[in-house]
Amino acid sequence: MPRSEDLFRESSALFPGGVNSPVRRYDPYPKFMTSSSGSKLVDSDGKEYVDYCLGFGPMILGHGHPELRKALQRQVEAGVIFGTPSELEIKLARMISASVPSIRKMRFTNSGTEATMHAVRLARAFTRRNIILKFEGGYHGAHDYALIKAGSGALSFGAPSSPGIPEQVTSTVLVGRYNDTQSLRAIFHEHGNEIAAAIVEPVMGNAGFILPDREFLKELRQLTLENGSLLIFDEVITGYRFKYGAYQDIAGIRPDLTTMGKIIGGGLPIGLFGGDSEILDMISPMGQVYEAGTFSANPLTMAAGIATLSVLENSNYAGLSRALNTLVEGLSEILAKGDGDFAINSLVSAFQIFFGTPRVESYEDAMKASSKRYLKVFRGMLSRGVYLAPGQYETNFLSFSHSDEDIGRTLDAFRETIHDTR
Numbered sequence: 322m323p324r325s326e327d328l329f330r331e332s333s334a335l336f337p338g339g340v341n342s343p344v345r346r347y348d349p350y351p352k353f354m355t356s357s358s359g360s361k362l363v364d365s366d367g368k369e370y371v372d373y374c375l376g377f378g379p380m381i382l383g384h385g386h387p388e389l390r391k392a393l394q395r396q397v398e399a400g401v402i403f404g405t406p407s408e409l410e411i412k413l414a415r416m417i418s419a420s421v422p423s424i425r426k427m428r429f430t431n432s433g434t435e436a437t438m439h440a441v442r443l444a445r446a447f448t449r450r451n452i453i454l455k456f457e458g459g460y461h462g463a464h465d466y467a468l469i470k471a472g473s474g475a476l477s478f479g480a481p482s483s484p485g486i487p488e489q490v491t492s493t494v495l496v497g498r499y500n501d502t503q504s505l506r507a508i509f510h511e512h513g514n515e516i517a518a519a520i521v522e523p524v525m526g527n528a529g530f531i532l533p534d535r536e537f538l539k540e541l542r543q544l545t546l547e548n549g550s551l552l553i554f555d556e557v558i559t560g561y562r563f564k565y566g567a568y569q570d571i572a573g574i575r576p577d578l579t580t581m582g583k584i585i586g587g588g589l590p591i592g593l594f595g596g597d598s599e600i601l602d603m604i605s606p607m608g609q610v611y612e613a614g615t616f617s618a619n620p621l622t623m624a625a626g627i628a629t630l631s632v633l634e635n636s637n638y639a640g641l642s643r644a645l646n647t648l649v650e651g652l653s654e655i656l657a658k659g660d661g662d663f664a665i666n667s668l669v670s671a672f673q674i675f676f677g678t679p680r681v682e683s684y685e686d687a688m689k690a691s692s693k694r695y696l697k698v699f700r701g702m703l704s705r706g707v708y709l710a711p712g713q714y715e716t717n718f719l720s721f722s723h724s725d726e727d728i729g730r731t732l733d734a735f736r737e738t739i740h741d742t743r
């Protein structure tokens with residue numbers, strides 16, 4: 322019996338579904354990984370995979386970058402938690418503020434979930450309003466205010482709106498349609514003066530990967546300004562993904578608050594929410610809005626973040642984008658020889674494949690894609706040593722460590738898989 326199957330039996334007795342985050346689970350059992358290096362993961366049976374999941378996003382440099390390892394080793398010696406401020410947090414914050422100008426002040430948290438939870442509370446306190454506008458399929462973490470018509474695992478596992486969230490909470494969250502400017506205007510027309518904040522993934526990464534209609538984001542900025550609502554860009558996935566900085570810079574939009582996570586922690590647990598001092602100074606102990614965390618800005622994470630951003634600052638995103646284009650063109654060529662519709666959405670270092678539909682520009686389009694076919698292909702690729710994101714409503718990532726050979730190997734595996742799963 323494969324070691325992963327054996328381990329899965331053990332883990333199923335200990336963890337719900339055998340896992341510590343639902344998206345890690347797939348049938349018949351998830352592979353248990355034991356090591357990683359560059360673009361590769363190695364499972365407990367010693368099998369190697371080209372990894373396009375990359376820890377669900379943080380490892381844009383690939384696994385175990387030498388600079389990251391050095392920084393972590395140094396910090397382990399110096400101390401992993403002080404329970405005091407440290408110089409490291411100033412350094413990382415300065416790097417972020419310099420590359421994302423809308424973030425003048427910030428708080429580090431331990432996850433993207435915490436970041437959006439606090440950003441929402443802060444926006445409510447700042448505007449003295451209760452209503453939050455989010456978008457169908459947008460995932461902002463696993464807290465009550467975000468788990469309403471949410472994406473990612475919430476979509477795959479049939480609980481886009483989780484039981485256990487009181488109706489009093491649900492009734493404070495409006496759900497709009499991403500990339501639908503018309504319906505956005507209607508929502509603001511009806512509720513504009515009650516909306517504390519709109520929270521949006523500027524590029525959707527949790528209903529598959531869906532690019533924004535620039536007009537939609539511009540209109541969202543305009544309507545929030547006109548109505549005295551805050552705009553929160555959830556850049557947990559998009560931060561440092563497409564350039565050294567945030568997607569807001571590419572879109573030419575300045576949100577009031579930004580949340581980040583994943584890449585800025587170099588693979589260690591992190592989140593961040595930030596914006597202008599006027600808003601951030603409402604946070605305790607300066608202001609009345611409470612936010613705290615034993616592990617927030619812990620030295621190990623800060624060191625990992627600094628090392629990662631230092632490398633990224635001098636990394637060639639244009640080269641990464643070219644590598645992704647080669648991969649996407651190869652995948653498209655293989656699919657074009659088949660008999661069905663497909664769509665591949667991609668940008669610089671992120672992509673997703675949709676089967677059975679010719680384009681995916683909205684949440685509804687993503688729902689039309691065959692998630693069953695995706696999972697079949699996922700399993701076919703897995704058996705051939707390629708680890709794609711294990712769900713249709715996730716995003717695949719390319720790292721700076723992926724080589725031409727990795728891409729060639731991926732395309733060979735894809736050709737065989739598509740042939741076999743037809």
Ligand SMILES: Cc1ncc(COP(=O)(O)O)c(C=O)c1O
Nearest residue numbers: 432433434460461462557558582
């Ligand atoms: C856009 C977005 N926001 C928030 C989160 C939550 O982050 P975390 O899993 O670190 O809590 C995620 C996680 O995937 C995300 O993709």
